[in-house]
Amino acid sequence: WTVVFFIKACENAGTSGPAVVELEGKHLSPVFLKLGIDDLEVPDEARQYVDEASRGFQSASFGDEDKMNGAVNAVCDWIMGK
Numbered sequence: 280w281t282v283v284f285f286i287k288a289c290e291n292a293g294t295s296g297p298a299v300v301e302l303e304g305k306h307l308s309p310v311f312l313k314l315g316i317d318d319l320e321v322p323d324e325a326r327q328y329v330d331e332a333s334r335g336f337q338s339a340s341f342g343d344e345d346k347m348n349g350a351v352n353a354v355c356d357w358i359m360g361k
Contacts, residue, residue: 300353302346302349302350302353303346303349304343304346304349304350308342308343308346308347309346309350310341310342310347311340311343311344311347312340313338313339313340313341313344314338314339315337315338315339316329316330316333316336316337316338317337317338318338
């Protein structure tokens with residue numbers, strides 16, 4: 280019933296109804312996190328200890344930035360009516 284109501288509301292608004300955008304990836308593709316040592320507020324006197332603790336790692340990321348950007352672009356296109 281809810282789906283039928285939604286489709287009718289779209290038709291009454293003068294649109295062709297709901298549409299589907301096929302995107303690459305899986306359900307977590309719109310997630311992208313990146314954290315770097317430089318993103319943290321570390322006092323200069325502690326920087327040496329942070330560098331030692333990180334063992335040379337300067338940043339880490341999770342997810343696929345390109346796939347996340349694809350989802351962002353699809354939402355922006357939808358908002359802009361494209």
